[in-house]
Amino acid sequence: MINKLSMNDPGFFSNSYEEARQRFLAAAAGAGARIASYENPHARGPAGQPLFLDTAWIGPADAETVLLNTSGTHGAEGYAGSAAQLAWLERMGAASLPPGAALLMVHAVNPYGFAWGLRGTENNVDLNRNWLDHSKPHPANPLYAEVHPLMCPKRIDASFANELVAKSAKLLARHGQWALEDAITRGQYSHPDGFHFGGTAPEWSTATLRALLSREMAAAKRVGFIDWHTGPVGDGELIFLCFSRPGSADYVRAQDWWGDDALDPAHVNALWGSKRPSRRGIMFWGIEEIVKPQAGFTGAVIEFRSARAKENPIDSLRISLLERWLRFEGGFDAPEAPHYFEEILEDYAPRRQSWRENVITHALATYEQTLDGLARWSRDPDSRALAAD
Numbered sequence: 001m002i003n004k005l006s007m008n009d010p011g012f013f014s015n016s017y018e019e020a021r022q023r024f025l026a027a028a029a030g031a032g033a034r035i036a037s038y039e040n041p042h043a044r045g046p047a048g049q050p051l052f053l054d055t056a057w058i059g060p061a062d063a064e065t066v067l068l069n070t071s072g073t074h075g076a077e078g079y080a081g082s083a084a085q086l087a088w089l090e091r092m093g094a095a096s097l098p099p100g101a102a103l104l105m106v107h108a109v110n111p112y113g114f115a116w117g118l119r120g121t122e123n124n125v126d127l128n129r130n131w132l133d134h135s136k137p138h139p140a141n142p143l144y145a146e147v148h149p150l151m152c153p154k155r156i157d158a159s160f161a162n163e164l165v166a167k168s169a170k171l172l173a174r175h176g177q178w179a180l181e182d183a184i185t186r187g188q189y190s191h192p193d194g195f196h197f198g199g200t201a202p203e204w205s206t207a208t209l210r211a212l213l214s215r216e217m218a219a220a221k222r223v224g225f226i227d228w229h230t231g232p233v234g235d236g237e238l239i240f241l242c243f244s245r246p247g248s249a250d251y252v253r254a255q256d257w258w259g260d261d262a263l264d265p266a267h268v269n270a271l272w273g274s275k276r277p278s279r280r281g282i283m284f285w286g287i288e289e290i291v292k293p294q295a296g297f298t299g300a301v302i303e304f305r306s307a308r309a310k311e312n313p314i315d316s317l318r319i320s321l322l323e324r325w326l327r328f329e330g331g332f333d334a335p336e337a338p339h340y341f342e343e344i345l346e347d348y349a350p351r352r353q354s355w356r357e358n359v360i361t362h363a364l365a366t367y368e369q370t371l372d373g374l375a376r377w378s379r380d381p382d383s384r385a386l387a388a389d
């Protein structure tokens with residue numbers, strides 16, 4: 001049982017990637033985990049320090065039921081995911097696992113973004129657009145090429161905002177608000193200095209995770225998956241993004257674990273703030289591909305809503321604009337940089353107490369639901385599948 005007094009302790013949050021990593025490693029070692037660390041040879045942190053993706057395997061080595069739990073796929077969003085992982089390690093631990101089941105935690109999938117407080121990788125790649133076959137032609141996004149030049153200001157100020165409103169009016173009239181938002185956020189493979197760039201090859205993070213999961217998941221027959229993210233406007237409430245085919249056994253199982261409402265598309269879009277983009281190359285499907293030949297795969301990208309409310313569509317773009325400006329216009333040493341980094345963190349990893357408490361409360365409740373679901377699945381492996389397929 002979870003100690004209710006400690007359920008929402010904001011003390012699980014760290015103030016830097018380094019601190020989060022050290023606390024994760026110490027707690028994992030304390031939980032008796034088998035730990036592995038993978039250094040990113042292509043990038044360093046703000047103090048020149050090396051950067052690692054770390055994994056912790058807790059439970060039997062030959063477990064056929066495994067919960068895979070990742071954090072920091074989007075860099076700075078890892079503050080919440082890391083705090084959630086630490087809370088599980090310290091408050092729930094191995095005793096909360098179903099008999100014979102294991103948990104594989106992956107800490108800081110994108111350690112560069114985590115350490116710098118940015119969303120993308122060292123190559124400005126959005127890892128949730130990078131998991132596709134780069135030897136084949138990339139998904140087209142022709143509207144992006146029209147929008148891109150409007151979104152690369154030398155300065156982010158009122159005159160830029162006015163200019164963007166004026167210049168995008170025609171595109172807006174022709175395509176509508178959602179199509180423009182979709183073009184910007186769904187992923188593009190043509191502009192390395194642009195928004196939601198999916199890369200032209202597997203990123204180090206993608207290749208590393210793919211290789212380690214191919215090994216670690218080889219014996220698994222039932223895999224649950226939680227990928228912690230943050231973003232849309234709110235105060236720590238959860239958004240479940242399940243990318244399984246609706247109606248499939250995996251999807252029905254996710255409904256069983258987390259509730260029909262949590263997965264209902266209308267409900268999800270309402271929490272998201274708009275209809276979601278039509279993404280490609282997401283990590284969920286990449287991992288599903290690795291696991292699926294031998295195992296069922298039920299999971300979700302789970303967002304802790306985090307950002308402050310925005311007054312207009314341009315304000316909503318601001319955080320992405322700031323990251324791009326830091327990388328390609330002003331540089332990390334620009335006079336504006338400290339303020340811009342701070343503003344980005346305030347959206348992805350706010351310091352406010354209520355948010356941090358809500359994150360921990362919701363994370364621990366979700367771990368419990370998921371482990372309960374995995375326990376039912378491993379006791380009665382065929383029941384949901386028979387009901388669904």
Ligand SMILES: [Zn+2]
Binds near residue numbers: 074077229230231
């Ligand atoms: Zn994210």
